[in-house]
Amino acid sequence: MARILVIEDVPSVMFSLRMVLEGQGHKVATAGDGAEGLDRLRRDAFDVVVTDIWMPGKDGATVIREGRAAAPGTRFLAITGGSPNSANGASPGASPGAGIESLRQEDFGADRILFKPFERQELIGAIDALTAGS
Amino acid sequence: MRTDPDAVEAALDSARLAVFRHEPDWSGGPGGIAGDLEWIGCRYGVDGIDGQGLAALLDAVTDSDRDSLLGLFALAGGAVRGGEFRLKGAGRDIHLSCDALVESGATGRPLRITGTIQDISERRRFEETLNDTLRAKQTLLAIIDACPVSISVADARQPDVPLVYVNRRFQSLTGYEPAETLGRNCRFLQGPGTDPETAAAIRRAVAGGERIDTRILNYRKDGTPFVNELLLAPIRDGDGAVTAYIGFQSDVTEEARREEAERQRQRMEVMGRMMGGVAHEINNLLQPITLLTQELSDRHPDDADAPYLDMVLDCARKARRIIGDLLAFSRPGTHMAEPVTAGALVAATLPLVCKAVGPGVVVNERTDDAGSALVLRADRTAFAQVLLNLAGNAAAAMGGTGAIAVTLGLEPADGAAPRRARITVADTGCGMEPAVLERAFEPFFTTKPVGQGTGLGLSVAYGLVKEMGGDIALSSTPGAGTVATLLLPEFEPPATA
Numbered sequence: 001m002a003r004i005l006v007i008e009d010v011p012s013v014m015f016s017l018r019m020v021l022e023g024q025g026h027k028v029a030t031a032g033d034g035a036e037g038l039d040r041l042r043r044d045a046f047d048v049v050v051t052d053i054w055m056p057g058k059d060g061a062t063v064i065r066e067g068r069a070a071a072p073g074t075r076f077l078a079i080t081g082g083s084p085n086s087a088n089g090a091s092p093g094a095s096p097g098a099g100i101e102s103l104r105q106e107d108f109g110a111d112r113i114l115f116k117p118f119e120r121q122e123l124i125g126a127i128d129a130l131t132a133g134s
Numbered sequence: 135m136r137t138d139p140d141a142v143e144a145a146l147d148s149a150r151l152a153v154f155r156h157e158p159d160w161s162g163g164p165g166g167i168a169g170d171l172e173w174i175g176c177r178y179g180v181d182g183i184d185g186q187g188l189a190a191l192l193d194a195v196t197d198s199d200r201d202s203l204l205g206l207f208a209l210a211g212g213a214v215r216g217g218e219f220r221l222k223g224a225g226r227d228i229h230l231s232c233d234a235l236v237e238s239g240a241t242g243r244p245l246r247i248t249g250t251i252q253d254i255s256e257r258r259r260f261e262e263t264l265n266d267t268l269r270a271k272q273t274l275l276a277i278i279d280a281c282p283v284s285i286s287v288a289d290a291r292q293p294d295v296p297l298v299y300v301n302r303r304f305q306s307l308t309g310y311e312p313a314e315t316l317g318r319n320c321r322f323l324q325g326p327g328t329d330p331e332t333a334a335a336i337r338r339a340v341a342g343g344e345r346i347d348t349r350i351l352n353y354r355k356d357g358t359p360f361v362n363e364l365l366l367a368p369i370r371d372g373d374g375a376v377t378a379y380i381g382f383q384s385d386v387t388e389e390a391r392r393e394e395a396e397r398q399r400q401r402m403e404v405m406g407r408m409m410g411g412v413a414h415e416i417n418n419l420l421q422p423i424t425l426l427t428q429e430l431s432d433r434h435p436d437d438a439d440a441p442y443l444d445m446v447l448d449c450a451r452k453a454r455r456i457i458g459d460l461l462a463f464s465r466p467g468t469h470m471a472e473p474v475t476a477g478a479l480v481a482a483t484l485p486l487v488c489k490a491v492g493p494g495v496v497v498n499e500r501t502d503d504a505g506s507a508l509v510l511r512a513d514r515t516a517f518a519q520v521l522l523n524l525a526g527n528a529a530a531a532m533g534g535t536g537a538i539a540v541t542l543g544l545e546p547a548d549g550a551a552p553r554r555a556r557i558t559v560a561d562t563g564c565g566m567e568p569a570v571l572e573r574a575f576e577p578f579f580t581t582k583p584v585g586q587g588t589g590l591g592l593s594v595a596y597g598l599v600k601e602m603g604g605d606i607a608l609s610s611t612p613g614a615g616t617v618a619t620l621l622l623p624e625f626e627p628p629a630t631a
Contacts, residue, residue, distance in 0.1 A: 016422035019429050054414065081417030082410055117420035117454050120428035 002131045003044075005029045007037035007051040007063060008079075013116075017050060020120050021127065034058025042070050048130050053080035053108055061108040068109070075130040078108045081116030152251040156188060158207060160243055196220045196227060206234045209243060218254070229258045284308075284383035286320065290368070290376045294319045295340060298378075307385055309355035320381065323362070325353035336366065343368050343376040349386065358573075361390040395594045398519055413457045420457075423450045456485070471513045471602070473625050476555035477506025480542050483518045487525045487540070494535040497525070501542035508544060508555045511625035516598045520606075523591040524559040524618045531563025531616060545621055554604070557620040566610040574608055 004026050008014040014030055021028050029044065031037035034051075035058050041049060049067055053060035064076045107113055112126045145151075153174040171188040188207065195203050199219035206215050215234045220227040234249030278285055284307045287299035296317045305311060308323060315322075324333055332350045339346035345367045352362040363386045369378040427447045431440060480501060488497045521540075528538045538561050545554040566574065575596045592608075599606040603623050610616040 010418045010421075012422040013418055016425035016429070020425050023429055023433070081421065082414045116417040117424045117450065120425050120432065123425070 002026045002047040002127065003029075004127070005031065005037060005040055005044075005046040005049045007031045007034060007049065007055070007060070009033055009052060009055045013052075017123070020123055021050075024124060024127070026127070034060065034063040037063055038066055038070065041067050041074070046071065046074050048075050048077060048127060050077045050079060050127075051110075053078055054082070060110075064109040076110045076112075077126055077130060078110035078113045079116060079118070080108075080113070150253040154249055154251065156207065156247045156249075158244055158247070160209075194221045196222055203232070206232055206249065207244070207247060211236065211244075213238070215249075227255075228253060229255045284381075286315075286381040286383070288320060288379045288381065290340075290343075290378050295379060304383065307354075307360075307383060308352070314355075323352040325351070325357075325359065327351045327359055328353075336364070339366065340379060349390070352383075359387075360385045361387045391593050391597055395519075395597055398594060416453065416457050420450050420454055424454075471511050471516075473509050473511055473627070474514070475506060476508045476510050476542055476557070476622065477501060479510060479512055479514065479517055480506075480521075480540070480557065482514060483521045484540065486518060487521055487538075490522055491525050491529040491538065492534055495529045495532065496537045498537055498539045499541075500539065502544065504544040505542040505555050508553060509625045510555055510602075510622050512602050512622065516601065520595045520598050520620065521557075521559065523595040527591060528559055528561035528563065528616065528618075531561050531565070533563070536562050551623075552626065553624040554621045555624070557622070558617055559620075560615060560617040562615040565612040565614050565616055566608075567612050571608055571610050575606075 004021055006014060006017050006021070006028060008017065008030070009032055011032075014032075018028050018030065029040060029046070031040050034055055037049070037051065038058070049063075049071075051060045051063050051067075060078055060080070064078065067074065067076065111130055114122055114126055154171055155174060156171045171186075171191065192200060192203065196219070202217040202219045205211065206217055213236050215236060216232065218229065218231050220229055231252045231254045232249055234247050236244045237246045237248075239245035279301045281301055282303055284304040285299075285301045286297055286304050288295045289298045296319055297315050298317075300310075300312055300315050304315075308315070321333065328351045332348055335348060336346055336350070345365075347365045348363075350362050350364055351359055353359050363384040365382040366379050367381075368376040369380055371377045424447065427443050427450065431443045431447070434440065480499070484497065484499060491497060525538055525540075529536075532538075538559060541556075541558045541560075543556045545556040547553045575592050596606055599620060599622075605621045607619045607621075608616060609619070
């Protein structure tokens with residue numbers, strides 16, 4: 001059983017993540033945007049943070065960077081479905097012209113990354129890998 | 135009627151005419167220089183010589199003209215003689231023109247020579263000035279003629295404003311000789327693809343005496359079209375009336391082709407951005423569909439309704455693949471050539487091609503491993519543009535129904551040529567006659583009805599393929615179909631030290 005914080009602005013995505021993770025017996029907390037997620041992370045201890053990348057306000061890459069400083073022991077799983085403003089889905093600060101390849105290479109500072117829509121087993125496997133040995 | 139000697143004197147005075155009579159003395163030799171030169175009247179620059187003999191006149195003549203003078207008094211020669219010679223003057227030489235009548239004696243020798251000498255210095259000076267002016271004008275004309283810009287002049291005072299001058303560049307640009315152009319209105323350069331609106335705008339401007347700066351599709355004598363960037367400017371006389379139109383023509387076909395390629399690229403970029411936004415939304419919708427369906431399946435493994443859930447999941451996966459395909463082809467950035475395998479390049483573009491050719495057209499793909507593995511250096515968007523243009527033509531040639539075969543293979547190295555990916559797009563459509571095939575890559579050459587094609591598709595494809603360092607060729611059999619072949623060279627990474 002792991003303590004997991006899910007940061008995601010789309011309620012139906014959040015709901016489905018929680019259903020799967022709680023179904024695996026994990027303890028799940030949620031935040032609807034980056035700022036709220038960081039607040040939560042500074043108050044409580046989590047084994048894994050699952051965060052969306054493209055969110056209004058604080059984006060996922062920033063959450064991961066600031067989150068690592070606040071909680072050095074926490075592992076980060078980035079999930080992304082691409083950017084609403086470009087075809088490549090690169091992070092907001094990425095250089096213009098960064099292609100699909102650079103998206104595949106870019107990790108947003110996360111320990112792992114999943115591309116939406118990923119499958120239930122991919123999510124479970126990623127969490128297991130991040131919590132293994134802890 | 136009696137001649138009034140005073141009147142003759144007065145006339146001679148004003149005409150600056152001198153009259154002489156000379157009776158040569160041949161006893162001294164054949165030169166005939168000796169003898170009496172009698173001045174009947176002398177009113178001008180031979181002052182100081184009048185009253186003296188022929189020797190004094192000879193002395194006064196410039197060295198270079200002495201033979202000219204001697205000819206008048208020579209032993210042999212016709213009865214009527216003429217010549218010009220100059221007297222050495224203080225400032226400038228005095229030009230004299232001499233006409234002489236020679237009376238011969240029984241021996242055939244000149245017995246008496248009577249002549250007039252006229253001062254033509256003023257006339258000569260005027261002629262020199264005129265020559266200078268003409269030379270300057272001719273120099274100017276030669277410069278205009280040699281200008282690397284096409285220049286034409288049309289006479290606005292004649293009906294229908296005909297061309298009255300074209301320079302050399304105009305001839306090389308249009309292929310017409312001056313004889314074929316002068317006297318005609320410039321509109322003979324227009325042709326079937328010329329935009330009637332543009333032609334009307336030019337007519338209106340000329341009729342109104344206005345300047346116009348526009349682009350118009352013109353045709354060379356051999357029928358090839360070119361985009362003419364035309365500047366027509368009126369030339370006015372002192373009263374402000376338009377007397378002529380000067381025209382400057384430049385061939386901007388290449389520029390127009392590049393602009394069209396850029397417009398296409400921008401359209402695709404906009405489409406790419408739009409699809410990125412759509413993909414983000416759809417992915418966020420597919421996420422809960424996928425996870426919750428799988429969670430339900432997992433919680434109810436033996437449920438009789440499980441196949442329904444599998445079907446939902448299957449649909450979600452298909453949707454995910456379509457979104458992935460759309461994203462793969464389009465992405466921002468300008469012409470970012472990058473190493474990519476030919477197989478990946480074709481695979482990323484084909485889904486888009488399938489969607490673009492319409493529901494009636496099937497796209498069959500055949501690739502071989504050696505061709506797929508070849509690494510090229512290419513811009514995905516540009517490549518997609520090329521394949522879309524080729525497939526679009528193929529679909530149109532089949533009237534929107536049929537099959538397009540896309541193949542990818544390896545073209546082995548040949549002499550200096552590196553290994554190349556051979557990509558073909560074949561249709562079973564109407565094909566092209568040799569005359570059409572020959573011109574297929576020309577900008578603005580289209581067989582489609584007005585409004586259904588820019589005539590730039592293949593031209594743009596050609597430019598993009600050349601940019602990739604590749605080649606493009608067409609072969610066609612009328613009634614049987616067309617094959618477009620792309621050859622793209624293998625990318626050789628720069629050697630690292």
